[in-house]
Amino acid sequence: MNDKAYDSIKPIIWQDNSLQLLDQRILPSEHTYITLNDANSVAQAITDMVVRGAPAIGITAAYGIVIAARQRFSDNPDNWKQEIEHDLQTLAQSRPTAVNLFWAIDLMREVIKGLAVDDPVSTLLAIAKQIHDDDIAANVKMGQLGAQLIEHKCAVLTHCNAGALATGGYGTALGVIRSAFTQDKISHVYADETRPWLQGARLTAWEMVHDDIPVSLLVEGAAAHMIKTSQMTDNPIRWIIVGSDRIASNGDVANKIGTYALAVLARHHGIKFMVAAPTTTIDMNIISGDDIPIEERSTKEVLGFSGHEVAAQGAQARNPAFDVTPAELVDAIVTEKGVVLNPNLEKIKALMTNVG
Numbered sequence: 001m002n003d004k005a006y007d008s009i010k011p012i013i014w015q016d017n018s019l020q021l022l023d024q025r026i027l028p029s030e031h032t033y034i035t036l037n038d039a040n041s042v043a044q045a046i047t048d049m050v051v052r053g054a055p056a057i058g059i060t061a062a063y064g065i066v067i068a069a070r071q072r073f074s075d076n077p078d079n080w081k082q083e084i085e086h087d088l089q090t091l092a093q094s095r096p097t098a099v100n101l102f103w104a105i106d107l108m109r110e111v112i113k114g115l116a117v118d119d120p121v122s123t124l125l126a127i128a129k130q131i132h133d134d135d136i137a138a139n140v141k142m143g144q145l146g147a148q149l150i151e152h153k154c155a156v157l158t159h160c161n162a163g164a165l166a167t168g169g170y171g172t173a174l175g176v177i178r179s180a181f182t183q184d185k186i187s188h189v190y191a192d193e194t195r196p197w198l199q200g201a202r203l204t205a206w207e208m209v210h211d212d213i214p215v216s217l218l219v220e221g222a223a224a225h226m227i228k229t230s231q232m233t234d235n236p237i238r239w240i241i242v243g244s245d246r247i248a249s250n251g252d253v254a255n256k257i258g259t260y261a262l263a264v265l266a267r268h269h270g271i272k273f274m275v276a277a278p279t280t281t282i283d284m285n286i287i288s289g290d291d292i293p294i295e296e297r298s299t300k301e302v303l304g305f306s307g308h309e310v311a312a313q314g315a316q317a318r319n320p321a322f323d324v325t326p327a328e329l330v331d332a333i334v335t336e337k338g339v340v341l342n343p344n345l346e347k348i349k350a351l352m353t354n355v356g
């Protein structure tokens, strides 16, 4: 048996006083870490998707702030708290949708405000490491809770990559799948390839193969057919399990473009739709998914493939990276603090009163 992917593959490492990011743009063919030593490079790495996935982005930003504090304090120990605000803003502009990014920046900003004048690095590094460790623990807990919802052994379908690579480790949606698979509740995983970045083909399939979990890739357009026809087999797809980049206070869920279509399909075919996300992904400041900023990325990602232009010359494109699934299509939101079935404002508020 291989080491499990979530133990052996670490998207984010703090080593030798530097931040090292596994370059997810070139996985699975190359495993290369990039070393980052300033806040601008960390922000650029998030924008360029060296690191991606909502929790992983938040953790990376926290380490980026440690690096920024080291530089600012060394350059200007008397005024570093004012100057570091520029770095926090730069990091906040790196990607707009995943709220974990803003959660981590706000938390670090509050810690900075309360710090005494002496060297801030060790305190901030301890907080960044805690954010990292807490995320892994949350994923393991969500794995247990989510697996409990799966009553009969079945196939499941997932989208994008909500695995070890998208988090501190273990994964949100893939954490649930890992946990349920070890309990013999999952017979097969269908993974959407997830155009245009192919997080499903490159990352999710890689994590599943590494953990000896049987996985078949689908082009997104195949999901409806596979869900429908699998119902007549011994291996029906009974759950769609995804992660999230931001959950509004009413339970609307932003996730990788294509997720909304899957939720509609799930309801149409009478199968269940589960969202696994830590409470750091819940944004109580917004009342519905309409308020979630949806990142629109370069059209080059759609008009080309693997660096080559493929579309007809003159064609335009749109490239929204996320969509919003209305709460009424979500059967369960699984967090580390508990499961919310058929989410709504009241239930999400009740869950969040337990969050310290």
Ligand code: MRU
Residues within 6 Å of the ligand: 052, 053, 054, 055, 098, 159, 160, 161, 162, 163, 166, 167, 171, 172, 173, 199, 242, 243, 244, 245, 255, 256, 257, 321
């Ligand atoms: O554009 P990405 O790769 O950052 O998008 C990632 C997703 O949409 C994930 O499903 C989401 O962040 C949940 S990850 C635990």
